[in-house]
Amino acid sequence: MSVDVRGIIEDLRSLRLNAGAVDERFWSSFVGRLRVLCLAETAAIYAQTETLQCVVSDPRDWQPEAADAPWLTGLIQRAVNNQFAVSPPGPGSQDMVRVAIRLMGEPAHYLLLWVKAELMPRLNDIILRAELVADIPVRPPSAPSDRAPGLLTLLELVPEIYQAKRFSTAAYGLVNSLVSHSEEVDQVVLGWRQDHYIRAQAISHFDRFEKKTELVKLLEAAMEEAADQAVSIYHDERVSTPAGQIRLAHQQLRVQTGCNTVFTLPLGDADSTQGQAVLMLISHHGGFSDELKEAVHFIAQLLYPRLCQLKEKQDGWLLRGWRNGKRLLAWSFGPEHLWTKILSLIVTLLLLYGIFGTLPHRVEGSAKITTESIRVISAPFDGQVDQALGMAGDPVSAHEVLAIMDVQDLLLQRAEAQADLQRYLSEVNRARAALNLIEQEIAAARVAQTEARLSRLAVLLEQARLRSPFDGVVVEGERQQLLGLPVSKGQQLYRVARIEGMYLQVEIRQEDIHHIVTGDRGEFVFLSQPDRKLPFTVTGIIPMAQVRDASGAMFQLRAELDQPAEDWWRPGMSGVAKVDKGRRQVLWVIGHRLMNRLRLWLWW
Numbered sequence: 273m274s275v276d277v278r279g280i281i282e283d284l285r286s287l288r289l290n291a292g293a294v295d296e297r298f299w300s301s302f303v304g305r306l307r308v309l310c311l312a313e314t315a316a317i318y319a320q321t322e323t324l325q326c327v328v329s330d331p332r333d334w335q336p337e338a339a340d341a342p343w344l345t346g347l348i349q350r351a352v353n354n355q356f357a358v359s360p361p362g363p364g365s366q367d368m369v370r371v372a373i374r375l376m377g378e379p380a381h382y383l384l385l386w387v388k389a390e391l392m393p394r395l396n397d398i399i400l401r402a403e404l405v406a407d408i409p410v411r412p413p414s415a416p417s418d419r420a421p422g423l424l425t426l427l428e429l430v431p432e433i434y435q436a437k438r439f440s441t442a443a444y445g446l447v448n449s450l451v452s453h454s455e456e457v458d459q460v461v462l463g464w465r466q467d468h469y470i471r472a473q474a475i476s477h478f479d480r481f482e483k484k485t486e487l488v489k490l491l492e493a494a495m496e497e498a499a500d501q502a503v504s505i506y507h508d509e510r511v512s513t514p515a516g517q518i519r520l521a522h523q524q525l526r527v528q529t530g531c532n533t534v535f536t537l538p539l540g541d542a543d544s545t546q547g548q549a550v551l552m553l554i555s556h557h558g559g560f561s562d563e564l565k566e567a568v569h570f571i572a573q574l575l576y577p578r579l580c581q582l583k584e585k586q587d588g589w590l591l592r593g594w595r596n597g598k599r600l601l602a603w604s605f606g607p608e609h610l611w612t613k614i615l616s617l618i619v620t621l622l623l624l625y626g627i628f629g630t631l632p633h634r635v636e637g638s639a640k641i642t643t644e645s646i647r648v649i650s651a652p653f654d655g656q657v658d659q660a661l662g663m664a665g666d667p668v669s670a671h672e673v674l675a676i677m678d679v680q681d682l683l684l685q686r687a688e689a690q691a692d693l694q695r696y697l698s699e700v701n702r703a704r705a706a707l708n709l710i711e712q713e714i715a716a717a718r719v720a721q722t723e724a725r726l727s728r729l730a731v732l733l734e735q736a737r738l739r740s741p742f743d744g745v746v747v748e749g750e751r752q753q754l755l756g757l758p759v760s761k762g763q764q765l766y767r768v769a770r771i772e773g774m775y776l777q778v779e780i781r782q783e784d785i786h787h788i789v790t791g792d793r794g795e796f797v798f799l800s801q802p803d804r805k806l807p808f809t810v811t812g813i814i815p816m817a818q819v820r821d822a823s824g825a826m827f828q829l830r831a832e833l834d835q836p837a838e839d840w841w842r843p844g845m846s847g848v849a850k851v852d853k854g855r856r857q858v859l860w861v862i863g864h865r866l867m868n869r870l871r872l873w874l875w876w
Contacts, residue, residue: 310398310402313388318344343370347370357372359371359372369391373399427571433578444476446462457560460476460551462550463550465549471492490524495538499548505519506535510559531556534554534555537550537552540580547583631858634794634850636851637784643774643843647741647767650763652677655681656757657754658756661751677735679733682733697719699715744771745769747768748767769843778831780829780851788810788851791810794808794831794850795849795850808833808834810831
C-alpha cells in the first residue's frame, strides 16, 4: 500500500500551525497521521507526569497496554536515555515490534508504535520519520508565519532528491525547490569544490549559465570565502560581523548585486573524501529567520551524502579511479592510524617476502652413529653373574674379561664327575680281573661318558669368563644392572662395537620421505656439540617403514659422513640430521605441512 507522504506532511504542518491547545482531539489527529507515515499497525501517546498514563491511542477500539507493564516501563526508560528505544516481539505483542520515541517539550510525552516484524529492515527509516516530527505536538508555534517554512515542509525535498538519477537533476531540484518553498529566499546557489576551488554547479531560475560571467565569479568568491573559513556566514547589513570572521567577498557580492542578505553554508571540508559543497541563499527583500536557517542546515546535511554519490557517479570511471587512488595514497601515507599502517606495512612486506622470497628447504630427522662391527656377548649357560667388570662406554681390548659367571655349581658337578670316573675305572679293573668282558666293556663306556662330561664342564668353566672378541667399545651393558643378575643361556649381556666403519642411520617421517633421493647431501650435529656441523651424503634408503611410537611410520636412511671418525665418537651417539633439498618459496617451506593436513581434513 502506497503512502501519500507529501499529503501527510502537509497535514502535520497545518496541524502544527493551527493548533491552539494540545488536547485529546489534537493528539488523535497527530497520532492518526503519524501512524500512517510510520507504517505502524497502531500507535499511542503516553504522558509521563507523576505516573505514566496513556493519553490517546489509534484505532479507537484498541485497548492500550497497562501503564505499569514491565516491558512498557523498561522501554520508556531506554527512550529517556537514548531518545528512542526498540523492543522485539514479546508475549501478547502479536508478532509486533514496539518502538518508543520521546517527544520534545515538557511534560514528557512518548510516542509508541506497533510495527509488524516483517518491516524490521525498514526500522531505521521508520524511526527517522518519527524523530523528524517529534517536536510538533508538545511545542506548537505561538504565532504562525506564512513566510517561514518549517522542517516538515522542507522534508518534501528528500524523496525528490533521492529519486534523482543524475547530479545535475538533483542539484537544480534542490536550489529551485528551496526558492519555491519559501518566500524569504529569492535565489539559491549550489557550489562544489573542483581543482581546489569552489565552482558553481546550479543556480535557481537558470537552466544554464555562463561560468565566466562576473556574477558567477562573485558567487564563487563568496562561497570560497565560507569554505576556506569552514563556517556558515550570515551576511546582513543589520547584523554585525562576528570577531575573526572575514566577509569581504560577501560584502562585494551584496554591493554588486544589490541583494539584502546572503546566507552561505559549507558542507563537508576541503579534505573530505566525498568532496566539499557550499549552499548559498540570497534574499533581495529581508533577512532569513532562525527557523529557516536551521531547517535548511538540517536538510542540506541530510541530502549531502546523496549529492556526493551522484557527483562521483557523474565524474566517470577515469576520474573516479584517479580520485580513489588519491584517497588511498592519502590514507596510506597520512598521519592518521599510524600503528595500524605500520602493522599493515609489516604484514604486507612479510606477505611479499613469503610469495617472492626463498628459504632453504631441509628435511629434518633424528640420527645416530652406527657401525656394522658389533658383537653380542651373551650368557654361555644358565646361572648368575658373579662379577660385572664392563659398562657402556668403556673401551676394551681383545680378550679382556667383561664379566665372570658364578661357577660354584660347575665345580661341584666336576667333583662329582671325577668321583664317578674313579668308580668306573675301578669297575673296569675288577671286570678285567674276573675275565668278564661284557662288564669290562660296560664300565669302559661309562668311563668315556664321564670323561666327556668332564670335558664339557671344563669348556663351561672356561666360558664362565666373558671376554671381548676384539678391540672396541662397550655400547650396551650396565654394571649395576648385571651384577648378581640371574640369566639364562643365550641372554644378551653386552654389546661391543669396533670404532671403525661408522656411518649415520637417519630416521625420516613418512610425510617427508618422498623428497629424499640417493645422493642428497646434508648436515649432522651431535646433541652434545650442536655448534659443529658434519656434512654427509645419503647412500641408501631402506624402503620398509617402521612404526615405533605415536609419531607414525618412520623410514631409515644410510648416510656416509664426509670426514673420518674422530677418537671421541662412539657408536650410538645421537643427534639431528638435515637433508638439503635446495631453496623453495617461503610460504611453501613454512606452510606445506599445514596444507597437507588441511587437504586430509577437508577430504571426504
